[in-house]
Amino acid sequence: MTKKRALVALSGGVDSAVAAALLKDDGYEVTGIMMKIYDGNEKSSDRTGRHGCYGPGEVEDIDDARKVAESLGIRLEVFDLSREYELEILNQFKAEYRAGRTPNPCIHCNQRIKLGALIDKARDSGLDFEFVATGHYARVEYNPSSDRYQLLRAIDHSKDQSYFLSRLSQTQLKNIRFPLGDLIKGKVRELAERYGLSVADKAESQNFITGGYHQLVNQETEAGAIVDEAGRQLGTHPGISFFTIGQRHGLGLSGTEPRYVTAIDPVRNAVIVGGRDSLFTSTAVVEDLNWISIEHLDRGMGVMTKIRSGSRMVSAWIEPYVTNQVRVTFDESQMAPAPGQAAVFYKGDVVLGSGIIAKALS
Numbered sequence: 001m002t003k004k005r006a007l008v009a010l011s012g013g014v015d016s017a018v019a020a021a022l023l024k025d026d027g028y029e030v031t032g033i034m035m036k037i038y039d040g041n042e043k044s045s046d047r048t049g050r051h052g053c054y055g056p057g058e059v060e061d062i063d064d065a066r067k068v069a070e071s072l073g074i075r076l077e078v079f080d081l082s083r084e085y086e087l088e089i090l091n092q093f094k095a096e097y098r099a100g101r102t103p104n105p106c107i108h109c110n111q112r113i114k115l116g117a118l119i120d121k122a123r124d125s126g127l128d129f130e131f132v133a134t135g136h137y138a139r140v141e142y143n144p145s146s147d148r149y150q151l152l153r154a155i156d157h158s159k160d161q162s163y164f165l166s167r168l169s170q171t172q173l174k175n176i177r178f179p180l181g182d183l184i185k186g187k188v189r190e191l192a193e194r195y196g197l198s199v200a201d202k203a204e205s206q207n208f209i210t211g212g213y214h215q216l217v218n219q220e221t222e223a224g225a226i227v228d229e230a231g232r233q234l235g236t237h238p239g240i241s242f243f244t245i246g247q248r249h250g251l252g253l254s255g256t257e258p259r260y261v262t263a264i265d266p267v268r269n270a271v272i273v274g275g276r277d278s279l280f281t282s283t284a285v286v287e288d289l290n291w292i293s294i295e296h297l298d299r300g301m302g303v304m305t306k307i308r309s310g311s312r313m314v315s316a317w318i319e320p321y322v323t324n325q326v327r328v329t330f331d332e333s334q335m336a337p338a339p340g341q342a343a344v345f346y347k348g349d350v351v352l353g354s355g356i357i358a359k360a361l362s
Contacts (some may be wrong), residue, residue, distance in 0.1 A: 003029040006177070007122055009114060009130045010034045010068065010076065011053075012061025014199045015170045017068040019179040021107075021195045023133055024072055032069045032076040034062060036120045037085040049193065054085070055210030065199045070154040076318030077122040081113060088112045090216065091215060097217050097241040100264030101340030103209050104164075104309065107354075110136075111167035115176060128293060131177050138162045139181035139349075140173050143293065149173035149295045151351040163309050166344045166354035167290050217241035223267035226251060229262065229278065240264050244330050246336030248281055258337075280333040283361040286318075286343045287325045291353035304346040305330070305355065307337050318345060 005030040008020040024030045038058040049056030062078060069076035089105050089112070096103035115277065119132055137154035138161050149170055154160040168176070182187055192200035209216065221239020229233055235241065235253050242250070247261040260279055262271040284307070291297065298318035305328060306312075314330055321327040328343060337343070337360050345352040 003027060005029045005031070005129045007031050007033050007119070007127065007132045007250075009118060009132060009134045011135065011205075012064040012068075012199065013135065013204065014197065015180055015188060016135075017135070017197045018135050018188050018191050019072060019135045020068065021072055021197065022179045022192065024074065031129070032065060032074055032075045033118060033122045033127070033184075034065050034078045034131075034317060035075065035081040035114065036062065036078055037082050039082040039086065039115070051210040052207040052278055053106075054204055054208055057210055060345055064199050064202065071196060071198065074111045075123065077125065077127065079118060081117050081121065081127070084117045085109070086111055092211070094217055094241075096340050098266065100240055100266040102244040102338040103340045104319055104342055106164050106309075107167050107238040107342050108121075109208070110165055111169075111172070115168060115172050131175050133177040133179055135180055136178050136181055137185075138165050138178045140176060140178060146293065148293060148295070152181075153346070153349040153351075154181045156329055159185045161198070161350050163342065163344050166292070166342060168292070169290070170292075173292070221270055222281050224271070224275060226253065226271045229272060229274045234259075234273065240266060240269060240271060243271050243358070245338045279336045281337060281360040281362070282330050282333045284328045284330075284334075284337045284343070285321055285325055285358045285361060286355035287358040289324050289353060289355040291327065293347070293350050293352050303352060306344045306346070307334060308341050312347060325358065327361075344354070
């Protein structure tokens with residue numbers, strides 16, 4: 001009997017390695033695939049001992065993935081996606097910061113590169129497979145009543161990565177598996193030890209770029225004014241790309257009252273600052289919507305919402321606003337919803353969909 005074939009997107013870390021080992025144990029013929037995205041143009045430095053997804057540490061990650069593949073007795077194919085990553089992720093990231101927005105590159109990378117271009121490359125190379133698996137902490141289920149694939153939070157909510165997967169399409173969800181979705185992180189480390197994987201104790205990657213994102217934008221900045229909400233100049237900034245809404249440190253302003261970035265005006269090349277109270281809002285507009293468990297939103301609905309990857313979920317009311325936009329009204333005012341960040345909507349553990357924050361409303 002021919003074994004079922006599965007691809008596993010390896011990253012060189014422990015999670016994807018355990019995902020591959022579990023599928024092999026389940027009797028699948030597993031092939032590892034990995035993307036090479038670092039082109040060497042950004043001379044990032046590793047000051048913490050933990051590198052990011054993009055940077056010179058990629059060489060080490062590929063080497064670690066090869067060792068994992070060897071120990072599991074599976075094939076590994078590495079595909080060069082540095083050009084696609086530059087066009088789809090890095091260029092967009094820089095453009096968003098120049099526009100005074102705060103993008104989340106990991107969300108777009110999962111959609112367009114890791115679970116998009118990488119799978120396309122694997123298919124075009126002639127690899128035969130029934131599905132692709134990753135080491136993400138999330139779950140996928142098919143709902144026959146709606147005839148839609150659903151994305152759910154992982155059993156281990158402390159490690160859940162559904163926020164970063166909330167831009168995936170129905171086609172992508174149909175062809176993806178998350179073997180770690182029902183496991184807690186401690187169990188994954190135990191399994192890595194049991195399988196004798198060389199990456200069992202490897203630290204998780206930090207940030208999406210080694211050394212921090214500023215090195216991507218510091219060559220494309222122009223100094224400008226820091227002004228208060230009445231338009232009075234209080235100081236100067238080295239470039240709006242160095243700032244995000246809600247930021248307090250790094251302003252270089254004197255005074256007894258703490259000031260925060262409350263807005264960024266790319267037209268005037270100005271950073272606007274104010275008191276902490278100015279950051280709170282009860283309403284935001286979210287655009288560029290991607291619905292998952294529902295086809296579209298045709299009426300108001302109570303949901304739980306997450307407005308940044310590290311924030312807690314809060315209750316809110318969402319309703320259609322204008323074409324491909326929703327208005328989100330939070331039950332409790334939220335601090336600094338940043339344009340460019342993703343807002344993800346949940347019903348229990350099920351991801352309804354997501355969108356990109358366009359603006360906060362007064």
